[in-house]
Amino acid sequence: MxxxxxxxxxxxxxxxxxxxxxxxxxxxxxxxxxxxxxxxxxxxxxxxxxxxxxxxxxxxxxxxxxxxxxxxxxxxxxxxxxxxxxxxxxxxxxxxxxxxxxxxxxxxxxxxxxxxxxxxxxxxxxxxxxxxxxxxxxLRHQIEQELAQQHLESALFQSQKMEVVGQITSGLAHDFNNQLASMSMALSLMEKEVETANSSRLSKYYALCKESVERATGLAENLLRFSRKRAKRLERVDPNQILLGMASLVRTAIGSKILLNLSLAPDARFLKANKQQLESAVLNLAINARDAMPDGGTLTISTHEAHLDRANFSHHNSNFKPGSYTVISVIDTGCGMAPEVLDKVFAPFFTTKEDGQGTGLGLSMVRGFVNEMNGQLTVESEPGQGSCFRLHFPCYGSEHSIAIDGVDQPR
Ligand SMILES: Nc1ncnc2c1ncn2[C@@H]1O[C@H](COP(=O)(O)OP(=O)(O)OP(=O)(O)O)[C@@H](O)[C@H]1O
Ligand SMILES: [Mg+2]
Structure with a gap:
């Protein structure tokens, strides 16, 4: 007392x-x-x-x-x-x-x-x-419970909203895709006649039209991929092998002003994922990094193994399970992000890029994929200080990477 x-x-x-x-x-x-x-x-x-x-x-x-x-x-x-x-x-x-x-x-x-x-x-x-x-x-306990309830309700509302957005998007993208396929076909049929006409003006307009249709087709495919639930093949993946295999593709995507630094840990462990999705996630992050470094810089892609628990890993989402994780980090020395951008960075359709430059779906797809693989995606960034995205995947088995034994890392 x-x-x-x-x-x-x-x-x-x-x-x-x-x-x-x-x-x-x-x-x-x-x-x-x-x-x-x-x-x-x-x-x-x-x-x-x-x-x-x-x-x-x-x-x-x-x-x-x-x-x-x-x-x-x-x-x-x-x-x-x-x-x-x-x-x-x-x-x-x-x-x-x-x-x-x-x-x-x-x-x-x-x-x-x-x-x-x-x-x-x-x-x-x-x-x-x-x-x-x-x-x-x-009222402390009661208010805490009310807040938790409100949080749950708003998360539920948000996920219902996203489901509707997904359905609408998928329907629209599907219709657009059909229309675009007809346009593409018509353009291919036209190509010969344009060549025969030998008019530079006509050729220029034709090229413009073809480019726009290609861009729109890419966008519609992106939307379809985002909103569709497809069965994906999961396989045992050596992260270092995947990244080494992608090196030349990444180098082409980021251009010559940006230095690519691969830092692959020999003790990185295997993970379980869909290979194509993993490659597409890394490529998405690399392209975002390129866009954040218009004047050049360094893109570092690294792997390492980490043991995560609730005490040393505070960013986890609700599915988090303590244990060994293989971490793939994509780090740039670009413009970084202000807190208000960082808050919304994973929201579908959020983009700061100019009209026609970005759909704002890249990071939400990356996050969707990482969550599906029972992983965790984190980001750290400050304006002017670059950004660091980390993909944490639960280790699969106890095997360590074999990819960098005897293989020269690309310069
Ligand atoms: N590495 C980065 N550095 C700075 N800002 C970033 C970085 N990655 C993402 N962003 C910010 O997050 C926004 C959303 O990224 P996201 O990849 O989802 O869409 P996007 O790149 O704009 O479009 P899309 O990927 O569909 O072409 C970007 O517009 C940009 O403002
Ligand atoms: Mg992007």
């Missing part, structure tokens, strides 16, 4: 008319804070839970904590309310009960406890007001 907490039977004056209104033992152990004030608003008795809410055990009769026993009271908006202006003080004038009054107790250490108060005036047999009794319900 807190040192000065009132065991009501001990600290109330013997024979007090207030004391006689309470069953002492019962009140002391209530899960609700209860305290009594006399007709001048001075706290004369309180139970254990009241002291816990206040974060201290004030001396009975202390005028500093008049009316409420707490160091400070705040409105729900966080504005300090002087004790004399609270409903607790008013009740002594109005003589009427105050019910379901929400307020915030600020403790001396600055921590806050939201509470629900019910205040009842107490009278003697002659109708003289003796003071009031306040029962204070600690």
């Amino acid at each position: 807190p040192k000065n907490s009132l065991s009501i039977s001990v600290q109330l004056p013997a024979g007090s008319s207030l004391a006689s209104k309470l069953n002492h033992e019962l009140i002391e152990h209530l899960p609700v804070g209860v305290y009594l004030c006399d007709a001048s608003g001075t706290v004369v008795a309180y139970n254990r839970k009241a002291a816990e809410i206040w974060g201290e055990t004030p001396s009975v009769g202390d005028s500093q904590v008049k009316f409420c026993g707490a160091h400070k009271l705040l409105t729900l908006q966080g504005v300090h309310v002087p004790h004399e202006q609270t409903p607790l003080a008013e009740i002594l004038v109005t003589r009427k009960a105050v019910t379901n009054f929400r307020t915030i107790v600020e403790r001396r250490d600055g921590s806050r406890v939201p509470v629900l108060a019910n205040i009842v005036p107490l009278f003697d047999d002659a109708g003289t007001m003796l003071g009031f009794m306040n029962s204070v319900q600690d």
Whole structure:
């Protein structure tokens, strides 16, 4: 029991008319804070839970904590309310009960406890007001539960919304694809005639048209890939072998201004994934890195093995299981991202690129793939400091990479 907490039977004056209104033992152990004030608003008795809410055990009769026993009271908006202006003080004038009054107790250490108060005036047999009794319900647990519930509801709403977006997208992309296929076919048939016409203007317009149709076809295919659920073949994958195999493709994609640095750990372990999706994820990240380094820089793609648990890996999502992970990192020295971009970076259709330059689907596809493989995708970035994307895949078996034994890493 807190040192000065009132065991009501001990600290109330013997024979007090207030004391006689309470069953002492019962009140002391209530899960609700209860305290009594006399007709001048001075706290004369309180139970254990009241002291816990206040974060201290004030001396009975202390005028500093008049009316409420707490160091400070705040409105729900966080504005300090002087004790004399609270409903607790008013009740002594109005003589009427105050019910379901929400307020915030600020403790001396600055921590806050939201509470629900019910205040009842107490009278003697002659109708003289003796003071009031306040029962204070600690709302911390309830508010935490409400927040968790809201979070769940909004996540559910978001996922339902995404499912609808996925369905619409897939339907639209499908129709577009059909139309584009007809246009493509018509263009191929036209090609010979354009050549025969030997008109440079016509050839230019034809080339423009063909390029646009190709770009639109690529976009529609991307959308279809994003919204479709296809059965994918999972296989045992040596991460180093995959990255070595992709090196020349990545080098072509990023161009000559950017240096590619492959840093492959010989102890990187095998993982289980769909090979094509893994390659496409790395390529997506490499192209994003290229776009973030228009004036050149270094793209580092590395592998390593890491043991992750909840203490050393705080970014995990809800599927996270502690254990050994193979980590593929894609690190650039580019423009980096501001916090507001970082917040939305995995959201489908989020892009900061100019119209026609990006669909904003790249990273959401990467994340979808990593999640499907029971992995974790993390990102760290600061404006001007480059970005680091890490794909963590659960290790598959105990075998280490064989790919870099006897194989020269590409320069
Ligand atoms: N390495 C990076 N450095 C800086 N910003 C990045 C990086 N990677 C992604 N971004 C930011 O995240 C946004 C979303 O990336 P995402 O790959 O999903 O779409 P996108 O690259 O814009 O379009 P798409 O991949 O469909 O061509 C980008 O527009 C960019 O603002
Ligand atoms: Mg992209």
